[in-house]
């Protein structure tokens with residue numbers, strides 16, 4: 001029997017995260033305040049605790065994973081590296097296809113990899129409660145679980161349409177003790193203003209971020225936690241790639257190409273950056289390594305955006321970050337991969353893309369579900385709509401290998417399962433799913449509102 005799953009035991013959970021900032025040729029561009037000057041740490045301390053900020057700004061290559069965090073990671077980590085032999089057969093490709101399955105976490109995605117250390121670092125810093133926002137509920141459920149692990153109360157501002165339409169993720173949060181509010185609320189000024197304009201406001205991620213940050217700034221003992229984009233989140237997610245490296249080592253292989261869906265960039269950076277560390281260290285195996293971030297054609301941040309300073313949220317509440325962006329007020333079409341509907345991208349991922357160390361590709365919605373269903377029928381696991389993007393790009397490469405006869409080793413990150421997204425599969429299976437045109441005009445209009453810097 002050929003090997004299907006490459007497993008590690010819990011003593012092999014990595015002891016350090018990898019910080020790609022240590023290997024950048026150019027220093028990262030600092031976040032800027034409203035005055036155009038770099039944001040001072042004391043301003044950031046109003047919303048993030050010291051130990052998180054320390055990681056956010058660190059230039060150390062290896063950062064120790066606290067023992068308490070490894071202990072919680074051990075509830076589901078190390079996650080399996082699997083060979084998709086049956087998918088290879090269906091495709092008739094000479095390529096070897098491997099995937100890392102992050103759906104084994106309690107919340108069903110990679111997001112607890114960062115929620116757990118964020119909760120712990122807040123705990124040791126004396127934070128009394130965490131406040132965050134969530135769109136469809138992946139991040140809110142991950143943080144509710146993580147807070148429960150360390151006895152830290154969690155409040156989640158959940159976008160109202162999702163609160164009403166996606167009761168299961170809300171119930172997961174509540175089961176883990178999280179307090180869930182439908183945003184906009186009347187507890188914050190941002191929420192009250194939005195409701196005054198439109199009492200039936202369905203909410204948006206940008207508005208929910210504004211509510212969470214506003215509450216934290218005005219409530220001593222509270223801190224804010226973000227599920228993607230920032231440097232410390234990417235750092236925590238490198239646990240994915242670091243484990244995968246050990247697993248590839250066990251079977252004597254090394255990937256030629258790495259694929260992952262890219263929303264804010266955390267699971268992509270987490271899977272790919274540890275392999276780029278090999279490249280930076282001059283490891284010959286990584287000489288020709290290609291890392292591909294996969295995004296939706298309807299929200300094509302890396303492939304069609306501009307590299308500029310922009311706000312992280314829709315309302316202009318956060319510091320300015322240098323990143324690929326479609327404009328902070330760009331409202332992406334309502335695709336099912338909610339986790340990929342973000343106007344910007346991680347500054348680290350953006351910088352590596354700008355320096356041509358990584359690549360990006362955009363794929364249309366229907367083709368992603370086609371790939372996801374093909375994967376589910378071959379390998380059993382039903383992928384999250386976000387994860388279907390990485391699968392699509394990997395399958396496309398496997399089909400190219402079939403044409404050229406190249407036996408490449410392909411690796412994709414299966415960022416989560418799709419058990420709470422079955423209505424999206426219902427649309428696809430019923431032939432009701434459509435592609436959105438590339439929203440060129442909306443992006444152009446939004447890019448005209450980029451903040452002027454320098």
Ligand SMILES: *Cc1c(COP(=O)(O)O)cnc(C)c1O
Pocket residue numbers: 109110111138227228229261262263264265266267268339340384386387415416417
């Ligand atoms: C949130 C999410 C993503 C996108 O976020 P990144 O920060 O880009 O990783 C991808 N897949 C799943 C399953 C998610 O929940």
